Amino acid sequence: MSTTNGTSTASDRTDAETEDAGEQINTEDNQIEKEVHDEDEEGRSELFFSDLDLNLCILYLQVLDWAYGMNQTLPVLSLQDEDRLVILYICAHVAVMYDHTSNAQHLLQGHCSPITCLCASEDRRWLVTADMGQESLVIIWDAYTGIPVRTLFDCHPEGGVSAMALSKDSKYLVTVGAAAVQRVCIWNWTDESESPECQVDLSPKYGCQVCCRTTFNMVLGSLSQSIFHYDGVLAFTATSAGNIVLWDKQTQSVSRHPVVRKAVKLVPLQKEAITVLTLIDSFIVTGDVNGHIKFYDGNLKLINVYNEFSLDPIRSISFSKEKPSISDLGYPKDCTLNAKPFVIRNFVLSTTHATAVHVNAQRNVPQTLLKEHVEPLEAVACHPKQPLVAMGSHSGTIKVWDYEHKKAACSRVFQPHKQIQCITYDPQGFYLAVGFASGALQIVDACTLQSDGKEGLHYSQDSITHLTFSQDSRYLAAADTGKAVTLLRRCKEGTQEVWKYQGRHHSHYKPIQDLLFGVDLDSSQPRLLSLGMDRWLVEYDLQNSGEDGLLILSSERIEQSAVPTCMMWYPPLTPEHFLLTASNLYKMKLFNATSKMCSHITLQPKIGCPLKLSRVEPGQYLDGRPPGKTRLLLEEVLVRPAGGAHPVDCNCICHLTILLLHLHICRSLEASAALGGKDMLPFYNLLEGGRDGQLFREMEEYFYYCQLQNQDLDTMDTRLVSTCIPLADVPFLMRALGFYPTEQELEDMQNEVKFSRYAETRNYVTDIDLEEFIKLYVNHRPASGIARQELCNAFQVLGKPDERGRYTIDRDELLELLQARGNTFL
Structure with missing residues (x-):
């Protein structure tokens, strides 16, 4: 299909793909309904259980409802129109269209890896996102419908996309690869071609411009952002020393050789580093590390400045697509001698501290739209009685969010201990315990996040990794990276309730995986258990423990080669009381709560990686079954993203502060069970x-x-x-x-x-x-069989290296080990 108008072509495709998407969704709904109800007399589904069915069921099982946090290393774009204040920002592998007017989100999902690039057309009709994952994608979205209209697969297979931009008419898209030798591709995304219009590999020497201190006899600073002048000839580059470098063509003659520009002038605008440089209407706009926004004319003459907002360093500035009317009254005066009305579009800016602010240019009033965690999100806890979720980060900030009304309930910044590692509510919802990387522990009011006067408890020099309350909220246990468990007890001293130290025990020789309180069925007294990577399950003697030390009641090795990952109390569905554990070998085990004997082993759902957290969904039964068939909610949780500016760990949710909230659909659970079939x-x-x-x-x-x-x-x-x-x-x-x-x-x-x-x-x-x-x-049986690497590791443990460095073992020695040393050697 050929066309001379890229926008109209994309619009037509948008309408067609919108209809296709609707038909696809309806088809998938019908397929699930058919697979649930269309069964033969023997209880077998007439459709075979395929990978497509499983993926479809998983898609319906977890519907992304809300995304908390933002990637502050990427820009925030203004999609504002006359009626709505809408912004676009990135949250992990999702692009979020946030309507501040109605407090609603529209989530653009399609990337499997964290998004690393974002741009939009000048009219804000088309949005483009890209990632740097193993199977990198470039997706063009229709901003009106939120539906993808074009996807470029593996356009830069060597490492994904590091930068991109749309042409002025939105017809062409330029992408820059992230490989060692960067490739620049220009795509006509409005046609059906799967290859770029043109491409070129950039020599690594192009990344080093010959421009140093001796060029202008003054400090230049590191180059940051660049823009073209209105005439398309001159180019400007901002520096970390507050300067602007002017680039001009070396020759005015027309030739077939590439245009070469040379630094011809250095303009010292300010002393502070310039972090943002952009162009809007007839103004050149800068943002700096002091949070100031300045407007210049084409000759770099200062026209106006916004310096009263008390902002952090500016990361991006995006202007509304709506042009202001010159006849509008009420605009502030500029800072020139003529003091003319400064008529400019409304704009949205973002800072390096994960804050998005909207500025009404006519009223000169800033409005905070988002304020998220600055450092990586390390801890998440849900309130047991109310629709609240608490989030803690390494910046020392705890933010409590009402996920029912989609608004912040309260927040607090902790000093002097900053790096929050874990948080948890007590079963009644009265207290919130906070563990820090310094080993400090603080217990605050769950509603106000305020302490009772005591600033903190410090019984360990190691980072706190786990916190848990007993069912009656009388005990609090903490595990740390020193492989030790600390116990606190709530007591009354006069009219006040205080937490007293009850003991501490170094009970494991490898990191502690989980910490759990329970209730003894005979005495109704609390029980405390810890599960370590060393495969030992340890129970503590709470009744006889005191300041002299935390005593151990029993310890059992529950695994041989597998490493346990988590544990929970099995719901009281049987006359016996069980403890449920999960391992890295995709197995779940039931242990008798009294004898610690293994009573049952079952295969885990093998989706992604092994289970890291398991819990019983309290109160409501989302799968529609009666209380006698309580659903176990087993999920893999990633709340420790990596902290770098360039994500390299694809297992992380994101490299910044992200929390994704999923809704579990009842019908999908029934469909999942039906897809598996009945009986055997x-x-x-x-x-x-x-x-x-x-x-x-x-x-x-x-x-x-x-x-x-x-x-x-x-x-x-x-x-x-x-x-x-x-x-x-x-x-x-x-x-x-x-x-x-x-x-x-x-x-x-x-x-x-x-x-x-x-x-x-x-x-x-x-x-x-x-x-x-x-x-x-x-x-x-093993969930995945025996891998080659496991055999190699066994030979390294049992064997000896030969002259070529290969590990070998004598047959007689192996037989002797098998007969005399027991079951496992790893």
Whole structure:
């Protein structure tokens, strides 16, 4: 499709893609409804469970509702019109169109990696975002509808996009790659071509302009931003020394050679560093580190200055697309001798301290639109009774946000301890405990964030990593990077309640993964447990602990090679009381709360990375099931973004202060369950080849062979028909299928079956049928098999390097280790 008007072409495509998007959403809705209800008599879904279905279900399961925070390293753009005050900014991998007038967000989602570039057309109709991820994207959005109209895939596969801009007519887009040898591409994004109109690789020497102190016999400063003059010939560059460098063509002759510009003049505008340089109407605009905004004419003559807003260093300035009327009255006078009315568009500016401010040029009044955390967001906690979420950062700021009404409830900046590491509410919602990187601990009022007079408790020199309250709010436990647990108790002293030190114990030799309070079912007294990366589960003796030390009641090693990641109390759905743990090998385990015996092992949802946090959704049942079927909410939480200006860790939410709030849709949970199928179908799907595959047929053959062997293969008597095999045959059957569990794993399997009905019947289970065996096999075998690197690590531990540096082990030594040293060596 060819056209001479890029804007009209994009508009047509926008309308068409808007209709396509609506049809796609409706189609996906119908597909989910069909898969939920269209089942045959045997309870099997007529549609196969595919990766597309799973991704679709995940898409519907988590709907992004609100984005907290902003990336202050990228500009904030003004999308303001006559009726609405709208801005555009970046929050992790999402572009946010925030309507301050109605306090609403429209989220532009499509990037898998944090967005690193943002620009807009002059009329603010088209928005462009780009990232620097492994599969980098450039997406052009329609600002009116919020729908993507064009996506450029892998336009810079070497490292993504580092800079981009739209032409004045919005038809062409220029992108600059982030590779070592940068490539500049010019795209006609309004056509269907998947390749740029032209491209060129820039030599690295172009990044070093020959312009130093001796050029002008004065301090130049580091170059920051550059713009063209109105005539398109001259170019201006701002510097960190407050100067403006003027660039002009070296020759006026017309030639085919590239235009070369030379620094011809240095204009000292101010002493402070200039951080922003832009052009609007007939003015050249600068922003500096003092938070001042200055307007100059084309000859760099000062026209007006805004220096009374008390702002932080300016990061970006964006003007409204609406031009002011010269006949409008009320504009302030400029700072020239003639004192003419200074008529300028309204503008939005952002600062390096994550603040966005709107300035009404006519009334000369600033309005704060956003004020977010400056440092990386390290801690998040939800109020147990109210729709509030508290967020803490390394800047020492705690901000409590009302996520129901989408507004800030209260905030506080802590001094002198700044770097907040973790926060938590007590179960009643009266207290908020704050842990700092310095090891200090502070307990404040949950409503006001004010302390009771005592500025802090300091019992550790190591950073606090975990905080948890007991159910009755009488105890507070803290874990730190020193692998120790500290216990505090709330007591009365006269008319005041104070927190007293109860003891501290260095109970782990590797970092503590989780800290948890519970309630003893017999005595109703609090219980405290810690789970370490060293695979030890430790329970503490709260009743006999005091200032002399925190005593240990029991300690159990709960894993062999897996590393536990979190734990929680299993909901009281059975007569027994269980503790649920998760590990990095995608397994969840149920332990008897009293004996610490492993009672059940199940496979984790293998989406992304292993579970880092697990909890029971209290109060309401979002999946529509009765209280007897409480839903476990298992999620992977990333609240520790990296702190650099250039994100390199794609596992992080963002490199700045970001919190994304998701809504869980009830219908999607039912659809997810239906996609898996009923009865044994989900377990068959987890076998290679499914129910019709070779693995299932081998299981059946081995199972029937075990039945025959237990009734004597050579007997001539009438055989007794049975559907079960003795529990003692399970280890042999597992090994026959290629799964070689350790003795501890075999004991866990047998205990799982043996005690499965003991709480109800007080009898042991001594045999197992084929369906139960398949469940046991699916849940206990390794989730991902054995990786090559694991074998290499084993040889490094057990073997010795030869003359070529390869690790080898003698066969006899290996057999001796297997027979004499036990189950695991890693």
